[in-house]
Amino acid sequence: MSRYIVGDIHGCFKSLTKLLAEVEFNPGTDDLWAVGDLIGRGPQSLKTLLYLHGLGDSFQATLGNHDLHFLAVANGIRPQKPQDRTAEIIEHEGSRTLINWLRNQPLTLFNAHEQLFVSHAGVPPQWSVQQAHEYAQSVELMLSSASYVQLLASMYGNEPVYWCSSLPEPDRYRFIINALTRMRYCNADGALEFNHKEAPESEALDSLKPWYTFRLKEKSTLFFGHWAALSGKTERSDIIGLDTGCVWGNALTLYDCKRKERVSVPACD
Numbered sequence: 438m439s440r441y442i443v444g445d446i447h448g449c450f451k452s453l454t455k456l457l458a459e460v461e462f463n464p465g466t467d468d469l470w471a472v473g474d475l476i477g478r479g480p481q482s483l484k485t486l487l488y489l490h491g492l493g494d495s496f497q498a499t500l501g502n503h504d505l506h507f508l509a510v511a512n513g514i515r516p517q518k519p520q521d522r523t524a525e526i527i528e529h530e531g532s533r534t535l536i537n538w539l540r541n542q543p544l545t546l547f548n549a550h551e552q553l554f555v556s557h558a559g560v561p562p563q564w565s566v567q568q569a570h571e572y573a574q575s576v577e578l579m580l581s582s583a584s585y586v587q588l589l590a591s592m593y594g595n596e597p598v599y600w601c602s603s604l605p606e607p608d609r610y611r612f613i614i615n616a617l618t619r620m621r622y623c624n625a626d627g628a629l630e631f632n633h634k635e636a637p638e639s640e641a642l643d644s645l646k647p648w649y650t651f652r653l654k655e656k657s658t659l660f661f662g663h664w665a666a667l668s669g670k671t672e673r674s675d676i677i678g679l680d681t682g683c684v685w686g687n688a689l690t691l692y693d694c695k696r697k698e699r700v701s702v703p704a705c706d
């Protein structure tokens with residue numbers, strides 16, 4: 438049995454198929470985990486979602502900002518944008534099943550025994566991995582409840598940028614969702630910052646630092662996606678970036694947990 442953790446797929450079904458063939462992924466015996474942003478922007482979001490849903494128990498994913506945005510669009514909270522390229526999912530006869538399956542996916546995956554942690558964007562400076570996992574569960578409870586549409590409606594916005602355990606709802610949920618699915622840079626004092634997407638070598642960043650530079654040596658290996666401009670490079674062996682910009686024509690990458698190595702294929706969608 439092997440476990441693979443795949444980076445941001447964004448509906449790039451051909452690249453996904455090629456990558457899984459490259460490692461001889463066997464859904465009968467292997468596990469596939471994904472860092473989220475399964476759909477959106479790329480050419481085959483419906484086909485990707487149908488395939489991943491069809492993997493049953495051998496697949497798990499953490500939700501990304503594009504997955505949550507899709508859920509908001511599907512519920513009429515946000516308008517459909519042409520670049521989303523997800524209308525085909527909403528129009529599909531099995532859309533209810535796919536939407537309900539997607540909203541029941543977690544925001545973090547944490548296997549304390551194997552010391553693996555996954556979230557789409559990372560873990561903010563103020564939290565331990567254990568805290569991130571617990572706060573994620575409070576959002577997951579809302580997302581799987583009947584009032585999930587209200588949660589989606591209240592998740593948009595960049596505030597608050599500081600965590601405080603006594604934050605009221607819905608600010609509390611918005612911070613958790615932003616930290617786990619949208620964060621890239623933080624200010625020197627650890628406040629979340631959402632205006633920059635470029636790689637850390639860029640000069641226009643002043644005092645901003647990538648979230649992972651705030652982390653002390655992690656007990657678990659942290660996996661994340663979301664930040665295509667990094668091309669997976671964090672200069673840390675305990676924090677592994679997996680978004681290598683497949684939807685932008687670069688590459689799709691997974692991590693083979695048994696061999697402890699990355700495998701990439703060039704984007705072919």
Ligand SMILES: [Mn+2]
Binds near residue numbers: 501502503557662
């Ligand atoms: Mn993302």
